[in-house]
Amino acid sequence: MAIHEKSLIEPERLLQYDDLVVDGVDVSGHWNTMITPRTLRDYDEDFEKTIQSYGGGEYVHRCWQCGSCTNSCTMYAQNTQFNPRYWIYLTRLGLKEELIKDKDIIWQCVSCNKCTNICPKDVRPEGVMKALAHWMEDEGITEKSPSTHFDEEFADQIFKTGRIEDSHVLMHFFKKTGQPLMQGWLVEFGKRMTKGLPIAQMLRMGLNMLFPPKTKSWGRTGEVLQQYVREQKEAAHG
Amino acid sequence: MQNTVLVVGGGPAGLSAAATVSASGFDAVVVEKEEVLGGAPILSGYAKLVPSGEWAKDAIGRMVTRVVDDANVTIHTAAKVTRLEGEPGNFTATLSNGETVSAGAIVLGTGFTHFDPINKPEWGFGTFEDVLTTTQMEQMVGAGEIRCPSDGRVPQRVAILLCVGSRDRQIGREWCSKICCTVSSNLAMEIKELSPETDVFIYYMDIRTFGLYEDKFYWKSQEEFKTKYVKARIAEVTASGDGRLLVKGEDTLVKRPIVIPFDLVVHAIGMDPNEDNPDISRVFGVGLERHGFIARAEHYTNSCGTTRQGIYSAGAAYGPETIDDSISQGHTAGARAVADLYALVRKAG
Known part of the structure; x- marks a missing residue:
């Protein structure tokens, strides 16, 4: 029987020959579609240790697969392919290839930490998601996110000099993320800086420290956000 | 009187x-x-x-x-x-x-009488030298050295299969033997203690380490002794070409067939009348x-x-x-x- 639901099968597992004759019968094209088995043939015991070496992944070995993390997950509610429970299992058994198949969604964790709050074994799944995303960046499986570039630049400067220099962070960040150095807003920022004396600037910064400024034109934004959250909850739980 | x-x-x-x-x-x-x-x-x-x-x-x-x-x-x-x-x-x-x-x-x-796993021939006991029962494994622990009976090598990997002769209507054992989960997690720790390079996997349907045995045995073996618990009911144990054993089954949680090489397979045998x-x-x-x-x-x-x-x-x-x-x-x-x-x-x- 011809297979109609090919979309359910990973493309690399579908075998089809344009020209194939079996026992004198022409089974070319559509008629010889076969699926390679999905059998798992080995574990990689060291992979769990690798993930544990990343910040946040330390407690992945505690997991007993109850699924509380996936149940509580904000992203799972949006996309049932986003399954922390499953990825933790793959991590524990070292099924890397399976993990890599989900490389385009693992990083989508929004760090709401509901999983970490609910986990009965204190696995801290949110940290595991971070660890997995970082491992994938390090291995070149996924590109580094801009925030990772920023974090690295930020940390590098601290490591080197014990402090950070804003302009250096920005320059290197732009360079690593392929952005032009002369950006419109930055040029404008510089121009305006020169308009006032440094003393006035320092005074403003000092005042801002004592009296945190409120975002301009915040207006009804807070109310709107609250309403959105309420609607989402009602949609999810009825 | x-x-x-x-x-x-x-x-x-x-x-x-x-x-x-x-x-x-x-x-x-x-x-x-x-x-x-x-x-x-x-x-x-x-x-x-x-x-x-x-x-x-x-x-x-x-x-x-x-x-x-x-x-x-x-x-x-x-x-x-x-x-x-x-x-x-x-x-x-x-x-x-x-x-x-x-x-x-x-x-x-x-x-009671220990279940004789010869009654589950598909799991290899009696066919392969490196398939043992928990009692045989206890004896090995007692002797102080973890080795494969076939050639004396130190096993890289040990699989413990739970519910052998328990919770199985096919062989008329409709009871849980109660203590095998705890005994197996204890055994996994003992194996790791004697042979740190050996990794122990426990294949389970449920883990029933009741009462205070939960953290003292199940959690401890998982968290401190790195025992891996895999949710799969094993279908059969066969020989691979290189002298190892192949454990076949379905991994329930990834919904995939598994064929994993092991050096030792241990049957957590149940308690018969x-x-x-x-x-x-x-x-x-x-x-x-x-x-x-x-x-x-x-x-x-x-x-x-x-x-x-x-x-x-x-x-x-x-x-x-x-x-x-x-x-x-x-x-x-x-x-x-x-x-x-x-x-x-x-x-x-």
């Missing part, structure tokens, strides 16, 4: 029953079918016991010594009760060694429950009772039981026997 209690079986339950009878000022006669006292923990060479962590030969050995050194306890080893006559307060038992014992009450501490239970039932006139264990009387006011008055039971004779609880029940059964004999004396005035 007899002031003697006949205790059948010299395992944890029987030994504690005999000790209680003696401590209450009565005489106990222990009849054990094997050559030595101690029951399954001694006969099968268990290593460290759950939950004390004490070696079986030390812990159970103390129980044996206590009874052997007791002048009020008479012991018959390599003997069975072949005939029983009489009534509560006045039983007469004939033993296979020709002796007779007069007793007012009887405690059956007749225990004592294979002698049909005889025991006939000789003592006690009923068996539907699985073949000794039928328990109404428990609330007739603790440790059987279907026959004056005959009591304790421990794994009633169904899968832990060593600790078998010991406690043995004490209870001994106390019940003595208490009911006192009642008969009072009634007789």
Whole structure:
């Protein structure tokens, strides 16, 4: 029987020959579609240790697969392919290839930490998601996110000099993320800086420290956000 | 009225029953079918016991010594009760060694029989040298070295298969053997301790490390000893070309078939009714429950009772039981026997 639901099968597992004759019968094209088995043939015991070496992944070995993390997950509610429970299992058994198949969604964790709050074994799944995303960046499986570039630049400067220099962070960040150095807003920022004396600037910064400024034109934004959250909850739980 | 209690079986339950009878000022006669006292923990060479962590030969050995050194306890080893006559307060038992014992009450501490995994041939026991039972693995731990029986190599990977001979309607075992999960997690820790380079995987349907065994054994083995728990019921164990074993099944959680190489496969064998239970039932006139264990009387006011008055039971004779609880029940059964004999004396005035 011809297979109609090919979309359910990973493309690399579908075998089809344009020209194939079996026992004198022409089974070319559509008629010889076969699926390679999905059998798992080995574990990689060291992979769990690798993930544990990343910040946040330390407690992945505690997991007993109850699924509380996936149940509580904000992203799972949006996309049932986003399954922390499953990825933790793959991590524990070292099924890397399976993990890599989900490389385009693992990083989508929004760090709401509901999983970490609910986990009965204190696995801290949110940290595991971070660890997995970082491992994938390090291995070149996924590109580094801009925030990772920023974090690295930020940390590098601290490591080197014990402090950070804003302009250096920005320059290197732009360079690593392929952005032009002369950006419109930055040029404008510089121009305006020169308009006032440094003393006035320092005074403003000092005042801002004592009296945190409120975002301009915040207006009804807070109310709107609250309403959105309420609607989402009602949609999810009825 | 007899002031003697006949205790059948010299395992944890029987030994504690005999000790209680003696401590209450009565005489106990222990009849054990094997050559030595101690029951399954001694006969099968268990290593460290759950939950004390004490070696079986030390812990159970103390129980044996206590009874052997007791002048009020008479012991018959390599003997069975072949005939029983009489009534509560006045039983007469004939033993296979020709002796007779007069007793007012009887405690059956007749225990269980380990499931023989030859009855699950698809899991390779009896076919491959490197497929063992938990009791054989306990003996290996006792000997202090973890090696593959086939060629003596140190195993890289050990798989423990749970529920071998338990929870399986196909082979008429519709019970949970209760302690194998805990024993297996304990065994996984012992293997890791003796052979740190060995990774232990436990294939489970559920993990039933009840009560305080949860963190002391299950969590500890997972968190401190890095035991991997894999949710899969194994379909078969076969040989791979390179001298290792292949464990085949379906990983329930990834919904995928698995074929994983292992060096050692251990069957966590369950507890069957004592294979002698049909005889025991006939000789003592006690009923068996539907699985073949000794039928328990109404428990609330007739603790440790059987279907026959004056005959009591304790421990794994009633169904899968832990060593600790078998010991406690043995004490209870001994106390019940003595208490009911006192009642008969009072009634007789």
